[in-house]
Amino acid sequence: MSTILEPLKDIMNNNSIAFVGLGAGLVYLIFKVIYNKLTSPFRYIQGPASPSFWTGHMNQDFLISEQDFEHYGSTYKIKGPLNENRLLTKDLDLIHHILKNDHDYEKPGSARYLLSRILENGVLVTEGEHHKLQRRVMNPAFGSTQVRQLIDIFYAKALLLRDVWATKTAESSVGANVESIEGLGKVTLDIIGMAGFGYDFNALNNEGKISELYEAFRIASQDRERRPWHILQAVLPIFRVLPSFRSAGFKKAKKTMARIGNELLNEAQTLQSGTGEKGDTTSKDLLSLLVRSNMSNDIPLSQRMSDADVLAQVPTFLVAGHETTATSTTWALYALSLHQDVQVKLRLELLDVKSDQPSMDELNALPYLNAFARETLRLYCPVPQTARVAMKDDLVSLRDPITDSRGTVHTQILIKKGQVTTVSIHAVNRDKKLWGPDAAEFRPERWEKIPDAVAAIPSVWGHILTFSAGNHACIGWRFSLIEMKVLLFTLVRAFEFNLGVPVKDVLIKKQRHRSTANSECRW
Template sequence: MHTHESDAHRLMEQWIDKYGHTFKYTSFFGTNKLVTTDTKALSHILSHPVAYEKSKAIRSNLGELLGKGLLFVEGAEHKQQRKIMSPAFGTTQIQQFTEIFMQKANELRNIWMSEVARTSRKDGRLQLDAFAWLNKVTLDIIGLAGFDYDFRTLYAADGKPDELNEAVRTMFSFNTIKISFLLQFLFPLARMIPTERSREVAKSLRVIRRVGTKMIADKKAAVLHNASGSVEKKDVEGRDLLSLLIKSNMATDIPDSARMNDEEILSQVPTFLVAGHETTSTGVAWALFALAGHPAAQNTLRAELLEYPTDQPTMEQLNSLSYLDAVVREVMRIHAPVGSTERVAVQDDVIPLDNEFTDRNGVKRKEIRVAEGDIITIPIFAINRSTELWGEDAHQFKPERWVNLPEAVRNIPSIWSNTLSFLSGSHACIGYRFSITEMKALLFAIVRFFEFELAVEPEDIVRRTNVVGRPFIDSNIEAGSQLPLLIRPVKG
């Protein structure tokens, strides 16, 4: 029997029901951790990034996988990198990227149509692994939008796999959590012992660094070639994320001391791949899972999409589709990419609370003192699914709830949609607009043209996390991440 991530989240919810909004528990090897779902406490923690940083264990593993990019750095380094990167993720840029999103989404649709025509069963249905296809299309999208690099993953069977494509696939593939991984996570010294997995990751990182270094050099040359005299933020022709980042970093209004060096820019390459690939592919997969289990919601969404006169909508047009918007919000609430996160106090502090608690001496308090080094767990799933905040139906997939939200959810610190799915404050996900718009584009193309249902029992789909939470088949965990669907084209 496998241990499911959902079991851990249910246990956390049971603890919250039993012990209240704020409590401490003992984790591995006697480590004390503070858990809080108190919205006032969460607002305080997430709005004070100087006082509360990612834990060393999380940063170490992120650093080994991604380098010292935006997801790794803290303090002044984070502020510097985010300031330079922010223009690349603005509304204007996402509007331009939407053309790429829809182009690739429609290519995926066409491939599925061809597969149905070629190999479908007598009833006209085709079984396919939707997650594998979503991984391909989102990698193609981040290749073009992120680096102006054509992975052609959707057409990988046509020829030799691209080396960068293979490197990314290796880095973010996993089947089961192995003892060696757990030892490396818990004991920093264990990371010095090479494993088969660590050697594969190191080899993949060398490929990403080599290809990334060349891309950066080429894009720098393009910036300087197109600039006349000094570099301005409007000079570079390339509109991909990396070109926009390099242009912003070389702009004359950035002092030399605040610029990112080549190593820091290079570290954003795997960071972009995670933010623009893993988050969206899993998000759309969980959306298809939810819609497959709720045919009425699937039909309502399809009816809205079929009324639209074009298969190449703009960002504004995608955002005008109210039920599509509600579906995406509900999916990201129930199936947040990351189920929980941690912060470590880097100084003594007093955290204010909305809800008082009773300490071990029986004294009621509305604040809690933390000492330097204390670890705080932020249970994202528990907050996103809290019946106290969202109502008794909080665990149900119900897009209609977004028409009239409970007042209590407005207290959740959030950069988007009153949920913690993209966190809040200066460390909130910088690419949330990119991810949400890409999700809408893919769902537009898929749901508009296909009816679908699960090819296995819904109880057999479980969630496991490697960077983000992916779907697995419980009875076949060893096969890796997958979401088997039965699809058929919409009639008429």
């Protein structure tokens, strides 16, 4: 408690209004906890004990929850902040209902508040009509035609990473150890910079140097000063009227991000209007395409995004388009290292391609590369879960009935307004009832004939939940998928991969969901 109250000491000494507000907030906090405990329809649902009153299971690793699903059923109770009752589910009927009815199930306000400190009102934060407007304007920039035009950027950066790793392997006749997540993190940063908003981070070429924009973004996103107070503000909006007490470094980083973002937006708008020196309206980066779509005569002024909303997509592109693809591709190399037969089979297919830079359609026509990408994204989804809060009371049918602590069997579950359900993407993608007894095994050959049951998984691609579904599905899934395929095509043709550390030392971390291991490359 002292950690939470510390930011308010000066204000409490000099501002009675703030003191009264704090007291009212604490009273409300106590009431909320007691009321939730006594009235939540989830209170008899079974689930593991809470490890923390303040954070609940937020810091627990749901990636190892498969045993809990076997013990409690396809839907069970977990604890959110302040010991709030929540659901964790892999029940497909419940998931389909939640993701389809996005007007009744929104992202939790606490998560949106924390995200908005970095992303402002980007597409990952907004809900309702605001979100629909943004998606309507942004969708053209993420279509197949537009992503196809970006593939030259993908190849240019992938080849640069290949050359960087080749230089390292050339120094030894037996190959070299490389931190795959480091190299892939740099290349995906370079790709999203150029393909996202025409900004060259030059991360692969600048050893030891960090671009001004990325350094600012890193500081802002990793700022953890007085984190308990920020969580309290996120969970209880009454505390948001008080200062957030961000560090000086955070404030400076936000100013830098705003300045560079405005420069990028002004440049894109100038080029689109044709008033710049070049008069160039053919820029291919996502921000330019977004500006072009937003300024189109087909969109009425009342339905266009504001400059602030367009600007908010710059950090959104960084969050959604950088580390997720780097993580997925790292796990792909990890899988190749463990399964040398798969690596040989994939390499033979890729080496059989005559071009060093095949088109998007040619990449998508490679059957084993496609199966390998699907299996990687199924087994190692970069975002393991997503949460939704009910905007009204709702009675939802369950595909898999559950038994509560009183022995009552439920074929339906009441979700009251304000209560949160967490969808376990990871558990759906590994569910033995859907994928068979080998669901936890890496086997690309399964995609030659997948089980009929997986057709029930809500999905925008590949019968997996990795990119989510519904109106909040990942808007950039085509971009991410082709980027990953280009990286694999370029690297697997050039190197042989082996695990650079003992397999027991490879860990999955919940926050970043990535391997901590390095890889060994042989060129």
